[in-house]
Amino acid sequence: MSAIQPRAVVTGTGTLNPLGSTVAETWSALLAGRSGITAIEDDWAAPLPVRIAGRVTADLPALLSTREVKRMDRCGQLALAAAREAWVQAGTPDVDPDRFAVVIGSGYGGLDTTLAQTRELDNGGPRRVSPHTLTRIMVNGPSAWVSIDLGARGGARTPVSACASGAEAIAQGAEMIRSGAADVVIAGGVDSCINDLIISGFSQIRALSTRNGDPEGSSRPFDRDRDGFVLAEGAGILVLESEDHARARGATILGAVAGAAVTSDASDIVAADPAMQRRVMEKALASAGLSGADIGFVHAHATSTPVGDRLEAQAVKAVLGSAVPVTSTKSLTGHLLGGAGALGAIVVLEALRTGDLPGTYNLGSLDPDVELNIITGTVRRGVPDSNVQAGIVNAFGFGGHSAALVLTGA
Numbered sequence: 492m493s494a495i496q497p498r499a500v501v502t503g504t505g506t507l508n509p510l511g512s513t514v515a516e517t518w519s520a521l522l523a524g525r526s527g528i529t530a531i532e533d534d535w536a537a538p539l540p541v542r543i544a545g546r547v548t549a550d551l552p553a554l555l556s557t558r559e560v561k562r563m564d565r566c567g568q569l570a571l572a573a574a575r576e577a578w579v580q581a582g583t584p585d586v587d588p589d590r591f592a593v594v595i596g597s598g599y600g601g602l603d604t605t606l607a608q609t610r611e612l613d614n615g616g617p618r619r620v621s622p623h624t625l626t627r628i629m630v631n632g633p634s635a636w637v638s639i640d641l642g643a644r645g646g647a648r649t650p651v652s653a654c655a656s657g658a659e660a661i662a663q664g665a666e667m668i669r670s671g672a673a674d675v676v677i678a679g680g681v682d683s684c685i686n687d688l689i690i691s692g693f694s695q696i697r698a699l700s701t702r703n704g705d706p707e708g709s710s711r712p713f714d715r716d717r718d719g720f721v722l723a724e725g726a727g728i729l730v731l732e733s734e735d736h737a738r739a740r741g742a743t744i745l746g747a748v749a750g751a752a753v754t755s756d757a758s759d760i761v762a763a764d765p766a767m768q769r770r771v772m773e774k775a776l777a778s779a780g781l782s783g784a785d786i787g788f789v790h791a792h793a794t795s796t797p798v799g800d801r802l803e804a805q806a807v808k809a810v811l812g813s814a815v816p817v818t819s820t821k822s823l824t825g826h827l828l829g830g831a832g833a834l835g836a837i838v839v840l841e842a843l844r845t846g847d848l849p850g851t852y853n854l855g856s857l858d859p860d861v862e863l864n865i866i867t868g869t870v871r872r873g874v875p876d877s878n879v880q881a882g883i884v885n886a887f888g889f890g891g892h893s894a895a896l897v898l899t900g901a
Contacts, residue, residue: 503581508725512549545723545825564601570633592645596656600630653888658832662751723825727833750779756891787879793819832886
């Protein structure tokens with residue numbers, strides 16, 4: 492007879508994203524339908540075909556020390572600030588450092604530093620390159636800095652799976668709890684790469700919205716007239732803990748990662764396989780011991796691309812049916828890449844906690860091929876289908892990476 496696995500509960504959450512520098516600010520903005528997408532006014536963006544993005548407006552130097560800002564890429568700064576918020580909400584757990592781990596995923600890591608220091612090298616030679624370059628550009632930098640800051644010696648892992656990175660990190664963290672490898676895990680995702688290279692690259696494959704004259708209306712998940720996603724930056728962090736450990740110290744439990752799954756399409760480096768999108772949701776449900784009928788809320792990956800939204804809608808309908816409420820808050824935040832799935836998990840946890848379901852904005856005309864119950868630009872309060880007990884988060888990335896998380900309430 493196998494031993495009962497520990498339940499992976501959530502005791503803290505933290506985020507910096509285009510809507511706010513805390514979970515509370517973000518949730519308030521989502522309920523109000525306030526967009527974080529703005530025009531890029533920097534000179535470097537002038538010749539680009541896309542000049543809109545979702546930027547974090549928080550004053551990072553005010554949240555971190557001068558030394559931290561100097562030594563970290565912006566990606567690491569965002570992750571550390573979000574981790575500290577989550578850690579404080581969790582009550583700064585007293586945990587054996589060897590039983591305490593960090594898993595923070597990122598798609599691009601310190602790419603801003605890579606570009607900036609390459610320009611320094613080209614313009615001024617090798618002596619102009621910062622001595623902090625190597626540690627700033629490491630994709631594992633955010634995990635490393637958080638583990639150093641909080642004293643986690645049980646491993647500092649970094650899933651690099653494009654836009655599925657944050658959700659995969661949470662899946663890994665929950666598995667560490669369930670397997671007994673750790674008592675506490677800081678898990679989540681981050682990316683910060685609003686620069687000319689990334690915008691140009693995505694523009695070349697026509698993945699980005701070109702609605703430069705309408706930033707707030709540019710991200711349009713499931714809308715008939717969507718024309719691409721909006722690049723954004725940010726971090727989402729969860730404190731995961733074994734339920735016994737959390738209850739022993741009297742922690743407030745916010746919810747639980749009841750199930751998770753990760754799959755790979757093994758087919759195409761860019762195009763998604765809807766069969767595997769279905770499969771990852773099915774596997775996540777099975778790991779949670781739930782069926783599609785138990786899910787009352789879906790935070791879709793839905794980035795606002797013409798093909799991607801349609802394929803995901805087909806997969807969701809096949810697994811969960813067409814009645815379950817579905818939203819994509821990327822309509823307000825833009826696409827955080829490696830941070831997207833982690834922020835989606837925070838949104839679902841808040842929905843489970845409050846009973847409010849944030850809507851998908853800019854949905855003027857639903858794509859006729861999307862046969863789902865999309866929550867439009869309002870919040871359903873106090874109606875039966877908003878009192879959900881379980882929700883699912885999807886995250887898909889280039890390379891055929893798929894991740895799904897099943898979250899339940901406290």
